[in-house]
Amino acid sequence: MSREPLLALAQAVGVLVDWTDFNGVERQVGRATIEAVLAALGHDPKAPQETLARLGRRGRGGLMIVQAGAPFSVASASGHARLTLENGQTLDLAASDGQISVTIETPGYHWLDVDEQRLSLAVCPARCLTPRDLLGRPGWGLGVQLYALSDSGAFGDFSSLAAFAKAAGAAGADALAISPTNALFPAAPQRCSPYSPSSRDRLNIMFADPSSIGGTAPAATGEALIDWSASAAAKLARLNAAYHVFAGDPRLDDFIAAGGQALRRHALFEALDERFAPTFGAGNWRAWPAPFRSPQSAEREADALGLGDRIGFFLFAQWLADLGLAQSQAAAKAAGLGLGLITDLAVGLDPGGAHAWSRPQDLMMGLTLGAPPDAFQAAGQAWGITSFAPDALIEGSYEPFLTTLRAALGHAGGVRIDHALGLGRLWVVPDGGGADQGAYLRYPIDDLLSLIALESHRAGAVVIGEDLGVVPPGFRERLAERGLLGMRVLPFERDTDGGFRPPGEWDSLAVAMTSTHDLAPVAGWWRGRDIDWRRRLDAPGDRDAETLERAAERQAFWQAADHAGLTRAPPTATDAPQAADAADAAVDLALELVAATPCELALIPIEDLAGLDEAPNLPGVVDLHPNWRRRLPQPSPALLASPQVAARLERLRAQRPR
Structure with a gap:
């Protein structure tokens, strides 16, 4: 078969055959990879010309996306049409x-309505709302891993979040960014990464708190690391006990009615996964008995397994979680946080989860997301998650994407879109293939950005696009044009000579941050805790060279703070990174430097505010580092009131007053 028809099919589908690697070298995807990607997307690579013809006849979905104030036209044989706005107003x-x-x-x-046909229109504003639009000034906020809150129990939940939001509001914050709250796998709580959800449209029931509808919350356990298996079993026992004494509530009835079939099928999946996990493992629905591998047949067969009570329980738990998140957002707003909560939308989801089981047609089954080889991962990365198929989005009028985005914004004043590069392209790897044998797949970025802007206005919310890593030319400018805030993180804001950029030169339409969940906090960076972990794990690289480089970076950081007029003392102990006073001073300066930028929002992770030195997550490691298990050392009111933290909060308020 000639290569040309195959390349034409790849181009039509959006597979980028030619691409540029991190070194600027032009690369071309091999034929075997092209064929595997096309086949996984449902296109026959062995008959490219016939497949191209079929693609030419496919529908574009029923949604026309246009810009507010921009003229567009449609053909009309009858010569007249009627426009109906969503508020009911009509115009002939x-x-x-x-x-x-x-x-x-x-x-x-x-x-x-034109010629007996009804066209659905998404009329989109030019850009998203931004913090300055909503606050009238630059703002600041805190970031927290929700599970890490230590106010009660063995891990944080939505009641803990409400308490933290109240404390943050009292401290003068405008926003509280939280880790993803998406549904994971109750049948396998040890699978605790919030970035590998079962569904992004539903919540993690482990964050539901039965005491929110009566009863007393358990005392905090005091453990520094979460034992997810044991603590989740205890939480499920509390939830089950609450369910079996629950007398009913009209709010639950309304919640189930509003959730409709999609909610009921999610509860059915969790009940089935609970039943089949001991035999097949959790999140392994493709190995279930045949009648239960599709929601349609499973709905008919569920009664035979006696799952009615368990389905009812999971509906109750979802409602309780939704109630808790709504109460947290209400508490945040009541405490004075102008934006309230900022949720986190993971880039993908587990192909063994509830969404893939209930709506596999939405997703790229047979492909995993990842990243091509780069300077840090020579073999590339395959993350074991998938996401929406571009064709399914277009043909489905973007309803799957809109449902997920609305879920993220339902009880929030903002959302962070993880790996926002995926709005334009994603690196996809055929199942069973090496991560270096993947390809970029193009997404309809203009449509997605337009819809994000519209949903931002409808929700009154800001949108943050995580744009770190190797970014295609012009991508950040494209996000900024549509009002998505990029992320500017202190360790990465460097000049061409490696020095730290002056705070006045940071981008204004962005979120300024001291670190992220994947990086060592400032104190850990100063002390070289990330280097220590690489040494412990025997990771590739020269630790001695890294240690020398870090010493130079500490000096450069101090000089940047000094040039910005922030230092109050000479650069003491830059050659003694373990000294507590040196790390504490570095944290103070990092917070002040970030707050001094023109960025519309400064977000300080709680690990940096408290001067902690361990990261929540170490990418690429599963069992050798306690990923997603660390708890904060104190309950939130006490932590924010501690003298050192209170002094840092006072300086943030002075730099970015309400």
């Missing part, structure tokens, strides 16, 4: 030369 339109010209100023989801 007449054609000229067989075309009806329309300009709609009001953003929203509207309808155009």
